[in-house]
Amino acid sequence: MSEPAARAGSEQRAAMASREVLTEQLAAHGYIVDDALAMSVFLALRMQRPLFLEGAPGVGKTLLARVLAELFDTRLIRLQCYEGLDLAQAAYEWNYPRQLLELQGRGGGAVDDLYREAFLLKRPLLQAIDAAADRAPVLLIDEIDRADEEFESFLLELLGDFQITIPELGTLTARHRPIVVLTSNRTRDVHDALKRRCLYHWIDYPSLATELEIVRRKVPALGEQLRRRVVAFVQRLRREDLSKLPGVAETVDWAEAIVHVGRPALDAATVDATLGLLLKYHDDIERVRGALATQLLAESA
């Protein structure tokens, strides 16, 4: 097990010096965090614990993993979860056709060496603890709430000890502990046993100040005046009763669209015409378009 500092260069070492430095480094890579998220990320890195991020879609859970990989200049290994995901797709699988060929070619005889690394197909989880890599990757286990509950119990071994046991081969342990980020949209509750092995963080929609900063960095072409109007409108919109509230990604998309529309001020007609970028359900769009949009514009001014 390597010290975390040993696995990275000087910039990366600096990032872990303190929560404040980490916050700056993430910002330099375009990711704005509040002090609570900064603390969770900082401790996760320092204590080499997986980070469990839960929150509504579009608050930047997946993006954080990407940015961490960039910041530490390392590989991002992503496992997208879905119902029915099993070990064969998540961790490893034996290369059965090759094994069969090997058997046929020999025409009988010793078969003990049929289960060795040469016949092993490494899927994301096994890749993440692969001893051959020279530095720890970032392992993103995305939308764990979509996987079956049975899959969670398999992750316990990996996240607790950073090892995977393959019955035919033995236990493989990570030489460099990967930086693990799990995300959940909370379509169902993930078992406590899994969360206990992680640092848990609920990501809320960003505050007005944070979101202004995000839009300032992502859409520099948008003037300050208009930026304030755009972000204030989205923040106000999130207080409405909607099927799907707009996430940060939607704010950024919308801000870009407003740049292209090219009007000097945000008016109801512009909002109505571009609402599809913010809201993704027909019912929601129908509800907001027109009178409510005008009202929200006035309220958020």
Next chain:
Amino acid sequence: MSEPREHALARQIERGLVGFTRALRDAGLPLGVAQSEAFGQALAWIDPLVRRELYLAARATLVIRREDLAVFDELFATWFGGPAPARPQATPLAPRHNREEFFRTALVSYMAERADPTAREVEVPEQHRAASAHELLQRKDFADCTAAELEAIARAMRALRLDVTLRPSRRLIRARRRGQLDLPRIVRDAARRGGAVLALARRRRKLRRRPLIVLADISGSMELYARILLQFLHGVTQRHRHTETFVFGTRLTRITPQLQIRDVDAALDHASREIVDFAGGTRIAACLHAFDRQHARRVLGRGAVVLIISDGWETGDPVQLDAEMRRLAERAHRVVWLNPLLGRAGYAPEVRGMAAALAHVDDFLPIHDLRSIQALAARLAALPRRKTTARSSQRARPGAEVQR
């Protein structure tokens, strides 16, 4: 950290923190040794004398559920002084964290009232009369039953199996004939036989039960049925692992965790403490809306079968109910509406709201006696595996399921 003064300080902090974690545990946070250890480790990386630092580190390591954040903030303020740290969006305390306030609810007093002291003296019928008594009980409306009869019905319901239809999962299990080739097994078999492939093993998708979501009306007009139905729901929750139960009157209350308590009396007692709007009015549409916004995403994902139990007496705005029922029907595998009044002679769903709701219901069945509950069990076990689209044409006719 070698100076004695710092040692003393460290010990003092440690004592405070141990007490704090214990208080969190007492408040119901699922706190394991792993988290306490993580918290201890985290202290090495922060300045524990800065209040905000200590707060953030404690929150990052000790809280593993969003709903616990509010309780955590409150306890942190109690233990480490000062105002509770500001949160962008304050979450109200969950009722279960505020038990005392809900201790004496309408249901508790109602249940006490109905527990007839003379009931215990009623003797079990003699053997030769038992059959006909049982027969009678099968058809006796819950509303007309005595406490002893309700007890007998509750016993009968406990014996009832409730199977919900299956859906194919993506997990693979061994198959006899059809299915895709099971290569891992073929290789293993071949290795054992010196490389010869003698038989082609196959595997197929495993079938699993659909989740069951129950939304039960406990408003005034349902009063006579509420307790027996809660007992029924307790039995369902005990036997079917993926059951989520909500009750509603003027507001929606999730009582799944309470019904998971094995002992039926303790379960109902705990459930009743959660319910604050028992035997009041009904706002079905508003409660369905609350369900849609707060729970549907989490519980409706896996092709769920939804049971709504209500007499549909007061439904509020039919237009809103129509919209809410449509949303529910779109996301559920099947919507079954159970109505105790359907058993009454001459009842037809004339209430305007009920008519609006029925357009989105797959099955409309009575639930007023033991027989109707047995019919429901049979119906649920025989639901079509695939989702039907033409709802109204597929709907079971009122009473059609329970003839005889």
